[in-house]
Amino acid sequence: MSSLKKIFDRDTWDEIFESISKNKTRTIITTIGVFWGIFIYIALAGSATGLENGFDDAFSGLSKNSMGVWAQRTSIPYKGFEEGRQPLFRLNDVDKLKSRIPEIEYISPGLQAGAFSGAPPLVTRGTRSDNFNVFGNFPVYAKISVIKIFDGGRYINEEDIKYERKVAVIGEGTQERLFTEGEDPLGKYIEINNVNFKVVGVTKFSQGSGFGSDSDITIPYTTFAKLYNRGDRYGFMFIAGYDYVNPNYLEETVMSNLKVLKTVSPEDDRAFGSFNIGSLFESIIKFTKGMVFLSLVVGIATIFAGVIGIGNIMLIAVKERTNELGIRRALGATPGEVKVQIVLESVFLTILAGIIGIIVGAFLLFVINIGTSGLEDFPFTNPTVPLAIVFGAFITMVTLGTLIGLIPAERAVSIKPIEALREE
Amino acid sequence: MIEIKNLHKSYEMGSSSLHVLKGIDFSVADGELVAIMGSSGSGKSTLLNILGMLDNSDQGTYDLDKIRIANMDEKKAANYRNKFLGFVFQSFNLINYKNALENVALPLYYQGISRKERQVIALNYLGKVGLKDWSSHLPSELSGGQKQRVAIARALASNPKVLLADEPTGALDSKTSMEVMALIQKINNEGKTILVVTHEQDIAEMCKRIVLLKDGVIVEDKKVKQNIIKNV
Numbered sequence: 057m058s059s060l061k062k063i064f065d066r067d068t069w070d071e072i073f074e075s076i077s078k079n080k081t082r083t084i085i086t087t088i089g090v091f092w093g094i095f096i097y098i099a100l101a102g103s104a105t106g107l108e109n110g111f112d113d114a115f116s117g118l119s120k121n122s123m124g125v126w127a128q129r130t131s132i133p134y135k136g137f138e139e140g141r142q143p144l145f146r147l148n149d150v151d152k153l154k155s156r157i158p159e160i161e162y163i164s165p166g167l168q169a170g171a172f173s174g175a176p177p178l179v180t181r182g183t184r185s186d187n188f189n190v191f192g193n194f195p196v197y198a199k200i201s202v203i204k205i206f207d208g209g210r211y212i213n214e215e216d217i218k219y220e221r222k223v224a225v226i227g228e229g230t231q232e233r234l235f236t237e238g239e240d241p242l243g244k245y246i247e248i249n250n251v252n253f254k255v256v257g258v259t260k261f262s263q264g265s266g267f268g269s270d271s272d273i274t275i276p277y278t279t280f281a282k283l284y285n286r287g288d289r290y291g292f293m294f295i296a297g298y299d300y301v302n303p304n305y306l307e308e309t310v311m312s313n314l315k316v317l318k319t320v321s322p323e324d325d326r327a328f329g330s331f332n333i334g335s336l337f338e339s340i341i342k343f344t345k346g347m348v349f350l351s352l353v354v355g356i357a358t359i360f361a362g363v364i365g366i367g368n369i370m371l372i373a374v375k376e377r378t379n380e381l382g383i384r385r386a387l388g389a390t391p392g393e394v395k396v397q398i399v400l401e402s403v404f405l406t407i408l409a410g411i412i413g414i415i416v417g418a419f420l421l422f423v424i425n426i427g428t429s430g431l432e433d434f435p436f437t438n439p440t441v442p443l444a445i446v447f448g449a450f451i452t453m454v455t456l457g458t459l460i461g462l463i464p465a466e467r468a469v470s471i472k473p474i475e476a477l478r479e480e
Numbered sequence: 481m482i483e484i485k486n487l488h489k490s491y492e493m494g495s496s497s498l499h500v501l502k503g504i505d506f507s508v509a510d511g512e513l514v515a516i517m518g519s520s521g522s523g524k525s526t527l528l529n530i531l532g533m534l535d536n537s538d539q540g541t542y543d544l545d546k547i548r549i550a551n552m553d554e555k556k557a558a559n560y561r562n563k564f565l566g567f568v569f570q571s572f573n574l575i576n577y578k579n580a581l582e583n584v585a586l587p588l589y590y591q592g593i594s595r596k597e598r599q600v601i602a603l604n605y606l607g608k609v610g611l612k613d614w615s616s617h618l619p620s621e622l623s624g625g626q627k628q629r630v631a632i633a634r635a636l637a638s639n640p641k642v643l644l645a646d647e648p649t650g651a652l653d654s655k656t657s658m659e660v661m662a663l664i665q666k667i668n669n670e671g672k673t674i675l676v677v678t679h680e681q682d683i684a685e686m687c688k689r690i691v692l693l694k695d696g697v698i699v700e701d702k703k704v705k706q707n708i709i710k711n712v
Contacts (some may be wrong), residue, residue: 066595067589071541071589071594074577074578074582075577077579079577343629379573380572380575380576383573383574383575384575384586384590385561385592386534386561386567386573387561387562387586387587387634387638388557388558388559388561388562388587388590388591388638389552389558389568389590390554390555390558390590391555391558392555393558393590398658417543445619469554472534472535473534474529474534474535477534477569477573
């Protein structure tokens with residue numbers, strides 16, 4: 057078809073550029089709609105991503121599909137056991153649970169003094185003293201909860217566990233209260249319930265990373281167990297699933313398996329307590345997903361409105377140019393040539409407006425990013441728009457631009473040249 | 481060159497229909513300069529539009545250079561108009577955002593002639609109507625007479641068989657009318673067949689033949705002694 061060939065003809069484009077560049081007001085008014093649409097779309101989609109990234113950052117301290125479970129007291133008598141029993145875990149339950157549930161990546165049993173298990177012990181150093189929560193943990197805990205240690209220090213390691221070393225990792229709050237300002241706590245000793253512990257690391261506290269405060273003290277699990285005479289029993293553990301595991305599924309599976317392992321009635325919902333980070337995180341994910349979806353809908357709708365605007369103005373332009381198109385046809389332009397010219401003008405304007413919208417939108421996001429990068433408590437990081445979405449918007453634009461251009465094009469050739477020429 | 485037999489045309493005006501051309505028989509030989517006269521409503525413009533393939537007839541035949549013009553689709557009509565006919569209108573009908581040269585080059589664009597060649601040909605025709613120095617001017621920067629000369633150059637650019645002029649002097653004062661008619665006579669003397677629709681007697685007398693239309697039929701068709709314009 058000859059009109060298809062016209063698309064790649066330089067003369068066709070010369071004609072289009074001429075018609076567009078010599079009717080500046082019309083061109084500008086026409087493009088504003090689509091420009092605005094794509095601009096809003098990019099700004100919204102980018103902000104949604106920024107928010108998502110921001111929340112991601114805020115929750116980066118914890119493995120997203122981790123959960124905690126602890127022993128409470130049974131509420132239903134079962135298999136000869138009375139109700140009111142505390143189904144404590146044993147260390148060999150770790151391997152049993154892992155072999156029963158292949159989705160589990162890490163299990164970190166924990167002992168604690170203070171928090172939800174008795175009164176926090178007294179910790180002293182020289183003339184300073186205060187009560188702090190003390191936790192007994194394995195090194196694997198650091199794999200579930202991201203622990204940031206200040207330079208020079210370390211977390212509990214396997215050697216500490218093996219030799220039941222009296223070492224402690226303290227929070228930055230603990231350091232503040234037990235040490236003078238500027239004093240390096242590493243290698244110094246603190247007394248927990250009159251037992252000396254050597255400080256090997258100071259943890260940096262970050263909001264949302266775990267359950268403690270900024271002044272928790274962690275000692276090796278084995279040391280804790282010996283000191284407090286806990287044997288191999290413990291009441292709390294952290295469990296993390298592999299990345300692909302649904303946290304709600306993980307929580308349910310762990311609970312049902314624990315009931316079997318610890319001989320608890322399947323109907324007994326009070327024997328164990330649990331929570332999972334995933335469900336917490338999930339609601340935020342849902343929120344940001346909603347934001348992304350909203351921006352998609354709003355953006356597409358705005359682009360749509362913009363393209364319809366182009367169609368409208370093209371219709372008016374065609375009406376305005378009836379005489380010109382009549383002249384062209386009297387001089388030998390075929391209806392196909394006239395149609396191609398109008399559709400291409402429409403498509404070209406759409407693309408032009410779209411590109412400007414994308415550039416300006418991206419610039420706005422860039423400015424917002426710079427403006428918010430210093431704000432710690434504003435969850436907004438790295439607002440970007442995936443290329444696929446930009447590309448998708450672009451394709452939508454061009455398609456709509458073509459379709460909408462067909463209306464004025466059809467209109468332009470529906471008028472007989474003789475009538476078009478009479479129009480002034 | 482032009483052969484018309486028993487041509488009829490009516491327009492639907494709501495429920496009634498208006499019979500504009502009521503059987504026209506008419507022929508034009510090569511190199512003629514014919515004035516089609518008539519008061520308004522006589523059907524002269526309708527006849528010209530049918531001759532120009534801008535409008536269709538209801539009945540009758542029309543041959544242009546031995547080619548039967550009938551039942552053409554818009555595309556074919558457009559190609560024929562481009563190759564065979566040149567138009568000059570009362571209101572000039574130049575494209576206002578194109579300069580004189582680009583306006584003259586437009587029919588050549590639709591012939592698929594390359595840009596460079598188009599400009600050479602267009603400039604040549606602009607020279608022919610005495611407007612070589614005005615090639616880069618927009619229509620708004622030209623006088624009425626100049627605009628009409630640009631339009632004539634445009635009509636000639638595609639080297640058509642027939643030039644159709646619809647009231648070419650209708651919007652011009654008498655002095656510029658003389659200039660334009662002198663140009664038309666000059667082109668005719670070079671061998672081009674030209675049809676001029678007019679309702680002014682003095683303009684008609686500058687042609688070689690006058691056809692008088694009244695109420696859709698030809699009432700008079702006579703050769704006249706041409707009033708040749710000198711010293712414009």
